Amino acid sequence: MTQQYRITLLPGDGIGPEIIPVAVAALKAVGKQFDLQFEFQEALVGGAAIDETGNPLPEETLEMCRNSDQVLLAAIGGYKWDTLPRHQRPETGLLALREGLQLFANLRPAMVLPQLIDASTLKRDVVEGTDIMVVRELTGGIYFGKPKGIFATETGEQRGVNTMAYTEAEIDRIGKVAYDIARKRRGKLCSVDKANVLDVSQLWRDRITALSSQYPDVELSHLYVDNAAMQLIRNPKQFDTIVTGNLFGDILSDEAAMLTGSIGMLPSASLGASGLGLYEPVHGSAPDIAGQDKANPLAQVLSAAMMLRYGLGQPAAADRIERAVMQVLDAGYRTGDIMSEGMQLVGCQAMSDALLAALEA
Numbered sequence: 001m002t003q004q005y006r007i008t009l010l011p012g013d014g015i016g017p018e019i020i021p022v023a024v025a026a027l028k029a030v031g032k033q034f035d036l037q038f039e040f041q042e043a044l045v046g047g048a049a050i051d052e053t054g055n056p057l058p059e060e061t062l063e064m065c066r067n068s069d070q071v072l073l074a075a076i077g078g079y080k081w082d083t084l085p086r087h088q089r090p091e092t093g094l095l096a097l098r099e100g101l102q103l104f105a106n107l108r109p110a111m112v113l114p115q116l117i118d119a120s121t122l123k124r125d126v127v128e129g130t131d132i133m134v135v136r137e138l139t140g141g142i143y144f145g146k147p148k149g150i151f152a153t154e155t156g157e158q159r160g161v162n163t164m165a166y167t168e169a170e171i172d173r174i175g176k177v178a179y180d181i182a183r184k185r186r187g188k189l190c191s192v193d194k195a196n197v198l199d200v201s202q203l204w205r206d207r208i209t210a211l212s213s214q215y216p217d218v219e220l221s222h223l224y225v226d227n228a229a230m231q232l233i234r235n236p237k238q239f240d241t242i243v244t245g246n247l248f249g250d251i252l253s254d255e256a257a258m259l260t261g262s263i264g265m266l267p268s269a270s271l272g273a274s275g276l277g278l279y280e281p282v283h284g285s286a287p288d289i290a291g292q293d294k295a296n297p298l299a300q301v302l303s304a305a306m307m308l309r310y311g312l313g314q315p316a317a318a319d320r321i322e323r324a325v326m327q328v329l330d331a332g333y334r335t336g337d338i339m340s341e342g343m344q345l346v347g348c349q350a351m352s353d354a355l356l357a358a359l360e361a
């Protein structure tokens with residue numbers, strides 16, 4: 001029976017309107033092969049929404065996202081809106097979207113592709129074969145804990161305060177997501193904390209350890225965050241799935257991403273409690289190359305594959321898209337951001353054509 005899905009598309013700004021159609025075309029192509037029917041609806045977010053409505057996240061956009069099965073976002077932002085007051089900035093719209101959809105789990109894969117191994121700043125023998133998924137808690141921890149602010153002390157000196165806090169329920173919720181993902185990958189989960197110093201981390205470690213009895217097939221380990229930062233550079237291949245809190249995850253997911261050296265190739269997913277998720281490339285709106293047919297659409301396409309895998313439960317269709325991406329890279333096609341000697345430089349449109357040809361072959 002044909003599966004039907006309603007997908008909200010948020011092209012946003014900059015290269016967004018160039019790369020979203022490539023992902024849509026890829027989804028339609030695998031849809032035909034796997035009996036999936038997509039109904040796409042498009043909405044405004046970021047600078048495009050500011051220009052049209054004065055609001056970086058119009059209420060209709062949030063409603064449309066809530067009334068869909070999944071949301072595919074490109075990127076927001078650009079020079080034009082950089083001087084607006086903070087509440088009217090494109091970035092404010094993105095934060096409001098994540099909050100409005102209650103997205104608590106951020107998934108950031110970092111895979112070193114054999115075809116792009118020389119894009120990494122680390123030695124080939126260190127990064128070769130790296131395939132990591134960082135699962136970051138997104139709605140708790142020190143970015144949201146209270147009290148927070150800058151207060152005057154009794155002596156009149158100012159004191160800045162943030163609070164790192166996690167409840168058992170918050171830890172269990174992200175822990176389960178991470179165990180489930182590790183189970184679908186190579187069955188190894190490394191929890192990162194600072195339990196030797198922080199009480200909140202001790203609770204984190206206790207709860208993640210307690211959950212392990214429900215996942216006997218997943219091998220659990222723990223690392224302190226300072227050691228994890230070192231191990232990621234020293235021997236990234238030791239990691240499969242990493243789970244960590246908001247602050248440590250913010251830093252480690254960027255560190256892991258840089259092992260790959262190619263920002264135009266990195267997808268991400270943010271999952272909510274209701275099953276609704278937001279899928280987007282890690283890169284921004286690249287205003288410096290917008291409208292010039294220079295954008296690499298593959299991170300957007302791989303975000304659509306993540307949507308199939310983690311949001312729609314269609315791993316075979318996700319595999320098909322990921323395989324097609326490998327095929328175009330094997331064939332030597334490269335956009336400017338991943339170009340190297342001897343390869344064929346192509347624009348966004350030509351990369352899209354090559355990808356569709358691979359998908360339909």
Ligand code: NAD
Nearest residue numbers: 075076077078264283284285286287288289294295296337
């Ligand atoms: P950026 O990721 O947009 O660009 C950094 C560099 O990488 C640029 O030289 C750009 O041309 C290149 N690049 C990025 N994506 C590419 C792609 N797919 N293909 C080819 N080249 C690519 O980061 P930035 O320049 O710091 O930010 C630009 C704007 O994007 C800002 O307004 C920023 O706020 C916004 N931004 C948005 C998001 C998001 O929507 N999640 C994330 C980061 C930055």
